[in-house]
Amino acid sequence: MSNDNDKELNDYLQGNSELSQRYQPDKGSGPPAHLDKLILDAAKNEIKPPHMPRWTVPLSIAAVMVIGVGIVFNIYREQGQPLMTAPESTVATKARDVLKEQGEMENRQQIARPSAPAEPGRGTSAINRALPSLNMELADQAAPGRKRMIWEKQEKKTQTDDSQDKQDTDVAMLGATDTYNYDEKTVRSEKQPAMSADLALDPALAPVSVAEADQVTADIELPFKAMGNEPGWSLTISEDQIELVTSYGQEKLVTSTPEVITTEAGSRYLLSAEGQALEITIRDSRCRDSMSGMPYPRTVKVIMSDKTLSGCGGQSVSLLLGDEWIVEDIGNKGIIDFSRVTINFSEDGRIHGLAGCNQYSGSYQISGELLSVGLLISTRRACPEALMNQEAFFLELLQLATGFDFDEHGALIIKTKEGKTILIRR
The missing domain is CATH 2.40.128.270 (Lipocalin)
Incomplete structure (x- = not known):
């Protein structure tokens, strides 16, 4: 209610205004019409609530719904459950439980019998398939100087069922056309001369799997050169041929380069030249020249039918x-x-x-x-x-x-x- 309206009303009620004096003697006359309007307007303004837009109500409802949906979604996501799942039949539930129990029982049986694991790749779990190789690696770590397997000569399956799995180990002489099994891998040798017994019995030269070979030795960079003293000799291995010069240059053997055999200690070549067998072993160990004292990265040995040559190979700068x-x-x-x-x-x-x-x-x-x-x-x-x-x-x-x-x-x-x-x- 404004101050002007209040003053006018008070003056009238107290008889101080000109309006009250004018109408006071006349008891039958009432207040002017505009005065009632002023009083009603003042009362409305006192009791009327503040005006609020109508659009705020639906907006508030929508906000509450969005917040509620978000809370429900987070709860289900933390529990790892879908928001809506189809009811699962009782038969399907029982079948699933039976399969789960069978799988757990099979795993317990396999773990309880580590000495006779199932054949890899036939219904075994990844853990059970890894057990045999893990046990072998632990055995190698316990005895690093001993190879867990040697080359085995596999006989042909003949006559009875009992003889089908029989294998005859032959470490003295490795033939030219036999099949050798090691580390669950099979390698068939080419037409090459037999290897001497003392080299075959050397644990450091026993063959290893492809994965193990990549870890223990680096590839030989060709052409590879080696030399030795007393008597002086030199060896050159290229991609297509091997040249061996002995007796201070008086004798020379040249032959094609065979496939390299990767060993735990380095590399080996088995070859034949001019009717005699040769074995070239290249070890990944430092070597010092016996005359100059210059160090080299590889130790080289050449085994011939009548002599053995020892020397160094590779580039010293490496x-x-x-x-x-x-x-x-x-x-x-x-x-x-x-x-x-x-x-x-x-x-x-x-x-x-x-x-x-x-x-x-x-x-x-x-x-x-x-x-x-x-x-x-x-x-x-x-x-x-x-x-x-x-x-x-x-x-x-x-x-x-x-x-x-x-x-x-x-x-x-x-x-x-x-x-x-x-x-x-x-």
Whole structure:
């Protein structure tokens, strides 16, 4: 109710207004018509609720429904149950329970008899099929020097049912056309000469499965070259032929390259040349030349009918390539604590690294029995005097390098002509 209307009404009731004095004497006359309208309007404004839009009601109902559906969906999703499922018949439920009990009983029986597992691939679970190979791997880890299986010569099935599974083990001589079983794989050899008994009995040369071979040896890069001394001999294996030169070059054998046999220790070739059998064994172990002392990545043995040749093979530079080398000692004087000196050899004949304070780079070369390092260049950063002196001493010895070797712990030793060394590790 406005202030003007209130004042006018109060003045009239108290008889102070001109209007009340005008109509007061006349008892039969009432208040003017517009005064009633003012009073009614004021009363309506006092009791009338605030106006609300009609569209808010359906919107509120819709919001409540959406929230309710979301809550129900989250509950079913957490429980892993579908929102709507068709009723399952009693027969289907019983059949499902019976199949489940049969499967659990079969698994318990198979696990209870690990010594006689079911044949892989015939109704066994993935866990039961993996048990035989797992037991064999555990046996190998317990006795790493002993092969769990040897080549077996399988006889033809003849006469009775009892003789069908019989196998005759033959480790003295491996024939040229027999079938050998190992690690549940069958390999048929080609027309090749027999292998000597002493090599067949060597556990390190026993055949392994394809999966095991990939884990224990790397492929030989062809052409592969090897050599030995006393008497001097050389071997070259290419993709199409093998050439063996013996007796200081007086005798030469050339034959086609047979298929390589991958072994746990390396690789083996069985071949025949000029009427005699040859066995070439290439082991993945470092070898040191008996005359020069130069290290090589492979140990090679050639077994002939009348003699056995031993030597080294591969490229010496491959022993330097790969990850970064960390310097641990410089000239038998140690190295400053918390200083870092590194050497990297690359395939393109470059050498580079950190000398302790500055970066350096240059070239290197391996020829015959020598390791030579060319002129080294470095950045010109200033460091504490002790660190700069160590850096200068390191670069001096590195540039005077004439060879390298490995100690019994696998550390690389770079040597100078004066006998000073740099000891590095990966």
